Amino acid sequence: MADLELRRLCLRFGGLSVLEDVSFAVNAGELFALIGPNGAGKTSVLNCVSGLYHGEGAILFRDVEIGGYRPHAVARLGIARTFQHGELFAQMSVLDNLLTGRHARIRTNALAEMFGLPGVRREEARHREAVERIIEFVELERYRHAPVAGLAFGTQKIVGFARALALEPTLIMLDEPSAGLNRDEREDLARFILRIKHELGITMIWIEHDMQMVSDLADRIHVLDYGRTLAEGPAAAVLRDERVIAAYLGRAHARPAAGAAGGGAPGGR
Amino acid sequence: MSRQPRASGYFRTSYQADRALVATRLERAMLVLFVVLLLAFPLFASAFLLDLACQVFLASIGALSLMLLTGYAGQISLGHAGLLAAGAYSVGILFREVNAPFWITLPVAALVGALLGLMFGLPSLRLRGLYLAVSTLALHFVVVHAGAEYETRRGYSTGVIIDPPQIAGLAISDPRAWYVILLAAAAGTLLLCLNLLRSRTGRAFGAINTHETVAAALGIDVARGKLLAFVVSSSLTSLAGALFAYYRGFVSVEAFSLFLTIQYAAMIIIGGLGSLLGALLGAFFVTIFPYLIEWALAALPGAQRRASEFFAVNYAAFGAVMILFLVFEPAGLVGIWRRVQSYFLLWPFRHRPLTGARK
Structure with a gap:
């Protein structure tokens, strides 16, 4: 098909x-x-x-x-994609870039998030785990907390690649x-x-x-x-x-x- | 939300722990100390200082909500004073017309703010930057005009007087009680913002701010995200206005001039865009700055004769500070704070960490 x-x-x-x-x-x-x-x-x-x-x-x-x-x-x-020039969120960490890429898979709403309800915390931890698997897949472990702006261009491209993968x-x-x-x-x-x-x-x-x-x-x-x-x-x-x-x-x-x-x-x- | 630079040797063992706002023992101890100091302040402070602190807390709520909208979601708004006015008038009108208690007026104020935010957030779907700013300016004039109209129609030509709110039959009029209430409100707002920003919605704000097209291609509904930013920010702002009305016991259009909007814009710029700490520092600085100038001028010889000029000097000094920050410290007070922080963190070395200097 x-x-x-x-x-x-x-x-x-x-x-x-x-x-x-x-x-x-x-x-x-x-x-x-x-x-x-x-x-x-x-x-x-x-x-x-x-x-x-x-x-x-x-x-x-x-x-x-x-x-x-x-x-x-x-x-x-x-349907996920990467961009020719990376187009990453430079001020965010690698982790946050990947979690942003996962936006469509996360099921929480703004009100529950603001009050930090247990459901939100569980959901965040669950998706963090999923994102960690992708970080491992593309071997970005050393950079997970680093802001993307400070990374080498080659590494940034891999982050963009990982961000697309994060959507599953x-x-x-x-x-x-x-x-x-x-x-x-x-x-x-x-x-x-x-x-x-x-x-x-x-x-x-x-x-x-x-x-x-x-x-x-x-x-x-x-x-x-x-x-x-x-x-x-x-x-x-x-x-x-x-x-x-x-x-x-x-x-x-x-x-x-x-x-x-x-x-x-x-x-x- | 990326975190502060930390010394090494600190490990986390769960993702929940990695997400915690206060993680280390030292951080917890510092936070407790800070809260204790804040709570002890009214025991020693004069009535004047107490009022100043309350003003700082009110400004903090307004600055935090504007930071959410402008500093994080990247949407410029000049309707801030209008939203504060909307909250204040919601309280004023509900109290005067139906004698509503605070537990009705405050939610209504938040709701009014949310609706106004939704309405005046709509242009953000088409307009950007300066054009958006001008369209939000309409909000200011609509609300202020409506407020003035209410005052004249009902014969409150000098303003609407509001009785202090009552809890269990007791009127809250003690400045110390107000200090605690406003401190709690500001702390609560900070917590709401922190929670929002380290979750799905907060990351979406950041993505929309950086690159709308990319955000959309990642699955973020950009239109919804922008409107949400306006709604959340506006309802918090409106709540700040409502608290302001109760605190002052008086609502009048004069309090909500365009200059107030500029002051809030100054708070988030001087504080440092894109940082909640910046919003707090900015609110503190901009609120006490005129008092500092006045105090400094009063110490000059022959101050008595020139007292009438203080006002003008104050305005000029405010403008000058704003320009100086834009030129010399675009990262704002929080930029200075971070530099000091990493100096001590790295001491005795002087090199900036490669991945450090984090926002």
Whole structure:
């Protein structure tokens, strides 16, 4: 069964067409990579699913149309996401960031909270326990009480990743999780992504520029260019596709220049 | 709520304990000492100092509730004096018209505040920053106008007189009793705010303040969160206004000028935005500041002849202090307090801890 299905999704800002007839279906438990050059509309796809943008066409989550949902309602269905630039709550501790990510799962109301009723205290402790399991999963134990603003960028990205996990999602959308990470951190990230796939079985849509990682990890790849679908399929086939190479990957003979200009992103293989 | 920096060697064994407001023995001892000192104060204080303390407690309630709204949820409001007036007039009108006792007037005042908060919180769903501030300004003028209208219609042209509240047939008019009541009210408000901020709703306020879009994508209903911030803050403010009316025994529109709103804004800025301790420090500072200036001026030679100018000097000094804080200490009094704290915590070393200097 498809977990998430996009049917002929179109998005326009005034005269600018951002997405045109984008359709794909992500299967349950699949690691689905979304790639394409800058400005191809990858993040816009995530924003449409999140309910931050409302396009035309249908977005189905487990056969329920969610195209008109408001963002918080989408999140409450169990669709979590990370952001390209982290977008953490800098003044909060790692723990509070994760608990905020868990907002939709916590069942207390403001009045009971103000009076600190026993039910609230139990609920807080229960969710703290759940959050601790996630902290352990992504190995952030040393930083749990640290304010996020003081952490290294790589660690912050992992916190953003953990915050999405804190929702206990069934679908998680990762927006360039590896951007700005060094080699070690990328290896950690790859390990976490694989553990999520195999141990938690969460469906993932993954925007990525590191083609090495994508071809190693992704089950299927969907390529966007100027808001249109260019190709879709298993990694090996898609990355050999002539159109994908022309639009995004570039050719091996232009290697030195392309490698430098791309900032280490796609490069030749 | 992230916590204060602590020395090492302190461990917790349960999540409940990690969430406790007062955790170590030393903290508990300090708190007890502080409460004892506060309770002993009226035994020695003069009537003037007692009144000043009561004013500080009332200001604390107002500042805490404004801090909740502006310092934590990030919603700017200039309707604060209007809300205080709404609470005060709820008491005044209910007492004058139906002779209602305090256990009716106080809940009604809180309810009126909540409704006004809901109504004037609605623009926050569309407007931000300065635009929101201006729209909340309407609240001030509506309430103050309604209050003035009530006064003239009913012939209370100089203000509404309210008898002291009665408990078991005894009228509360002793300043010491008021001191204890207002202290308890301020402490209660502080506890409510602390509890709210370390729970789901408080974290949602912080998320909305930092980044609305991200908050929404995490599952936080931003519109609901903002309105909730307005409702909670406004009902607490209105309660402060109601207590003010009982304490003074008198309600009049003159007491709720726009300058009062500015004073409350000054409290949370001078105290330090985003900190409940800051709200308390700010309330203390802004309340006693004019008395300090007056006292200092009176000590100058030839003060008698210039007494008429004290007022102007006071205003100017207030403005100057506000500017100095904005320029030199944007973190406010609480920023100074934290620096002193971490100096002693780290002594004899001077380096700031890497993850320390926490808010």
